[in-house]
Every structure is written in C-alpha cells, then in structure tokens.
Amino acid sequence: MSKTFKAIEFDSYGGPEVLKLKTLPLPTPGAGEVLVKVRFAGVNPIDWKLRSGAYQAFMPVTFPGKPGIDVSGTIEAVGPGVTDWKKGQAVFGVARGSYAQYALARASDLAAKPDKVPFDVAASLPVGALTAWQLVEEADVKAGQRVLVQGAAGGVGLFALQFAKLRVAHVAGSSSTANVEFVKHLGADEALDYSQGPLPVKDLDVVIDTVGGAVFEGSYALLKKGGVLVSPAGQPNAEKAQAQGVTAKYVSRGATSFLATIGELVADRKVVTEIQKIFPLKDAAQAHALSQGGHGRGRILIRV
Ligand SMILES: NC(=O)c1ccc[n+]([C@@H]2O[C@H](COP(=O)([O-])OP(=O)(O)OC[C@H]3O[C@@H](n4cnc5c(N)ncnc54)[C@H](OP(=O)(O)O)[C@@H]3O)[C@@H](O)[C@H]2O)c1
Structure with missing residues (x-):
C-alpha cells in the first residue's frame, strides 16, 4: 500500500476554486475506525456550504477542510477493536473527507454494500436517503395521508417521495418542468411543476420540504389544521x-x-436512486459549482 494518497482539501473559506488536490500521508485508523479505499464520493449541498463559510457561525471548519460525507468503496484497514469489518469488504456509508483515495470512517457508520448495488449507486444513498428516512419518520406519514414533497427530484426529495409511497400515502412532488416526468417515474401520484405558478394543492396532511427559503415558508399554508x-x-x-x-x-x-435497510430496498428495486453527473476527483470544484446551482436530478458523484 502506498504511504501517501491524493485528497481534496481547502485551506480557507471561498468559492469552488479553494478546493485543491493534495498528496497527503496515509492515515492509520484509530480505535473503532476503518480506512476505506474510496470508489465514489457523493456531493451534498452541505459540502459546499461548509466550504463557502456559510455555516461558519455554527459549524466552523477546522482547516484544512476535508470535504465529503457520502462514500462507497472497500475496507483497506481496520483499527483496534473493530471486529465486524475485514480488508476487501465492499461498503457504503458516511466518511468525513470522502473526496479522496482513502478516507477514515467510524466502523458503525458503514454498511455492507449489497452485491446487486453498484459502487456508484451506493455512494448516492447515504446522506440523501438517511435524511429522507428521518423526514418521513418524524412526519409520521401514514397510509392514505396526502403528502407533498417539495424538491422531489433532488438528492433528498427523491427518497422522501418513495419512502412516503412505501407507507401507502398519496404523494405529490414538486419540481421544475425538466423533472416532471422523472418525478412521475419515481411513483408520484401527482407531479407538480412549480414554474406554472402556485402549486394546486391545499389541506395536506404533511409537507416534506427539501428546498428551504421561500418554498419552506410557503409550505405552511398548504397544510390542513393539525398538519405537519x-x-x-x-x-x-x-x-x-x-x-x-x-x-x-x-x-x-x-x-x-x-x-x-436502505441498501436492501435499493437492491430489491423497491427504491431507485438517480445519479446526476460523475466528475473525476481532480474536478471536485466543478462538481461543487454544479451542486451550488440548486437545480438538477439526483446526486452528483466524484469518481476516485
Ligand atoms: N439538515 C440535514 O441533516 C440535511 C441533510 C441533507 C440535506 N440537507 C439540506 O436539504 C436541502 C436539499 O438537499 P439535496 O441533497 O436534496 O439537494 P439537491 O440534490 O441539490 O436538490 C435540490 C432540489 O431542489 C429542487 N428545487 C429547487 N428549487 C425548487 C423549487 N422552487 N420548488 C421545488 N423544488 C425546487 C431542485 O429541483 P429542480 O431542478 O426541479 O428545480 C433540486 O432537485 C439542502 O439545503 C441541504 O443542505 C440537510
């Protein structure tokens, strides 16, 4: 194994251009940690929000910043006390600094990658699907309820829509015109184009917002009394x-x-994902610029 590895880091807050490809000494996993040989990293909005300094008041970066959370790859080495993973196993999950050839992860933050799920698909799952899972859980979506997912084509929204459908809710999804057919393909009972004016829904039981800002603020009025x-x-x-x-x-x-559980749902084709675009590691800045646009379909990935 090489003693160095390539990784994206940033030494100051700023635009996508502060992301630099560096050669670094390979870390050794500590107690409870594993070293993952990265195949793909997912690009989440939080990655560029941390990089830009937008979150510095409440989530300051300790420099050098190491972007990336979503990961898929194989176990390269295990730290003391780790008994559930061994070298070569294919995994996906959460690893800080995943825009890199190798990333450290807590052993408990990874799951075995099902054989039927390719590495790129696996890297598109963790943050988006886990967030959607929690949204549907905390909204307590029930069979027959009328649910709206705002931003249904996005990396969180596409899973929220499908998880709400698995609970047999009646689900509408909002998107731009370009994503209306995709939202239907995800199983939406209604695919609503937000560019056509105010959404034609009201008295909903649940709104799952994944957009924020004015979309979030406008969502209160779409609910019935007692809605969530x-x-x-x-x-x-x-x-x-x-x-x-x-x-x-x-x-x-x-x-x-x-x-x-999410890996099994995807392996069994009960839930699908979407990959918007794949960038090589050296082009992480381009991946951030695309993500910052705030529009698109599914998750952007970095191939290592
Ligand atoms: N708190 C947490 O733990 C946590 C975890 C994950 C994500 N988040 C946050 O959740 C948000 C969504 O994340 P993501 O990964 O899903 O982002 P994303 O993949 O970039 O998706 C954003 C989606 O928003 C849609 N959109 C933009 N304007 C819209 C509008 N007016 N109405 C409806 N849809 C609109 C876009 O679709 P169109 O192209 O169709 O416009 C795009 O698909 C981000 O702010 C992220 O930081 C927070």
Missing part, C-alpha cells in the same frame, strides 16, 4: 406554525444504522 411540515433546509417559526394550526419541525439526517 418537516424540513432539513428551513428553520421553523413557532409563531407562524401556531397561527396556521400546524406543527413545523427541523429534521436532520437519520442514524447510519438504517443504511443496511
């Missing part, structure tokens, strides 16, 4: 929720212990 608004992208306003007679919750990514 959940979002990983918008901060709820208790007074506004009370005035509308609804519950609004901020929801974070679910526990990595759900990764195995």
